[in-house]
Amino acid sequence: MAQNAPLILRLLASSVTAANRAGKIIRDIMTRGDLGIVDKGINDLQTEADRSAQRCIVASLCQQYPDLTIIGEEETNNHEVPSDWIVTDYDKLVLTKECPQEYENIKKEDIVVWVDPLDGTSEYTQGLLEHVTVLVGLAVKGRPIAGVIHQPYYNYKSGNILGRTIWGLVGVGVGGFDPQNAPSDKFIATTTRSHSDGTVQKALEALNPDEIIRVGGAGNKVLLLIEGKAHAYVFASKGCKKWDTCAPEAVLLATGGQLTDMHGSLYYYGKDVACPNVGGVFATTRGINHEVLLSKIPQEVKDKLK
Numbered sequence: 001m002a003q004n005a006p007l008i009l010r011l012l013a014s015s016v017t018a019a020n021r022a023g024k025i026i027r028d029i030m031t032r033g034d035l036g037i038v039d040k041g042i043n044d045l046q047t048e049a050d051r052s053a054q055r056c057i058v059a060s061l062c063q064q065y066p067d068l069t070i071i072g073e074e075e076t077n078n079h080e081v082p083s084d085w086i087v088t089d090y091d092k093l094v095l096t097k098e099c100p101q102e103y104e105n106i107k108k109e110d111i112v113v114w115v116d117p118l119d120g121t122s123e124y125t126q127g128l129l130e131h132v133t134v135l136v137g138l139a140v141k142g143r144p145i146a147g148v149i150h151q152p153y154y155n156y157k158s159g160n161i162l163g164r165t166i167w168g169l170v171g172v173g174v175g176g177f178d179p180q181n182a183p184s185d186k187f188i189a190t191t192t193r194s195h196s197d198g199t200v201q202k203a204l205e206a207l208n209p210d211e212i213i214r215v216g217g218a219g220n221k222v223l224l225l226i227e228g229k230a231h232a233y234v235f236a237s238k239g240c241k242k243w244d245t246c247a248p249e250a251v252l253l254a255t256g257g258q259l260t261d262m263h264g265s266l267y268y269y270g271k272d273v274a275c276p277n278v279g280g281v282f283a284t285t286r287g288i289n290h291e292v293l294l295s296k297i298p299q300e301v302k303d304k305l306k
């Protein structure tokens with residue numbers, strides 16, 4: 001019966017189970033303690049967990065969907081994976097959802113899967129484990145319509161059920177938790193904790209928030225928006241890539257929020273697009289006037305992000 005479900009629902013259901021498996025790999029590597037850190041550039045780390053989690057997700061999806069275009073953050077030259085890293089079951093809840101009519105007949109050629117196997121690597125290496133997410137975004141004809149944000153360490157301090165997975169499909173909504181509205185009596189912005197600079201600061205100052213939450217990860221910050229803990233995610237820097245924003249944008253859109261660059265333009269996630277989000281990231285939770293907030297960003301900030 002599951003095989004009769006529309007491709008996008010099946011792929012989202014498979015992405016949920018693959019992200020969960022990748023999260024377990026990330027925890028296991030941390031428990032073993034040898035992180036195998038490699039420097040990819042300035043302030044840009046990769047660990048064995050990033051590499052292994054990506055191999056798990058890519059191998060799992062490739063086995064079920066041959067010839068699917070998958071773009072992952074990490075360059076991994078070893079395509080052999082342990083057999084228990086390959087998961088081919090579906091998330092049951094996703095498959096119960098009714099697919100919006102416009103997505104019923106999507107072809108494989110129109111889909112690009114953007115994978116950030118471990119978002120928040122700096123925080124992972126520093127033991128700030130609650131910042132870490134696994135991101136799988138599904139773009140159709142260049143726009144994000146479905147995504148998975150898995151938090152492998154959710155609840156790890158409280159001892160309750162470890163980890164959680166939030167998924168979203170535009171036109172359907174989100175699964176894994178209930179979106180909340182942000183407080184109406186103050187304005188809270190969230191931004192990077194490890195990749196800030198003068199331009200990032202200028203953008204924040206112009207918005208004059210009552211509170212700034214500095215945390216790691218694009219997935220983690222978008223979760224703050226949909227949990228009602230922040231109103232805007234502001235990152236006036238070229239450092240984020242398409243794999244950082246595809247899944248979070250899809251989940252945010254599914255809840256009625258928005259994500260653009262600092263000029264207000266949408267990002268495209270087609271297979272030939274350049275990976276860096278050179279216009280920065282500006283995302284708002286539902287109920288916020290995105291354009292009005294964006295109009296407060298000074299021109300000198302925008303000029304730095306061309």
Ligand code: AMP
Binds near residue numbers: 044191
């Ligand atoms: P952050 O908010 O700093 O945690 O960044 C969100 C995502 O964008 C993470 O995956 C970062 O690794 C990535 N990122 C942001 N700025 C940079 C940068 N300057 N160099 C490399 N990666 C970056």
Ligand code: MG
Binds near residue numbers: 116118119120218244
């Ligand atoms: Mg990332």
Ligand code: MG
Binds near residue numbers: 073116117118121
């Ligand atoms: Mg990453």
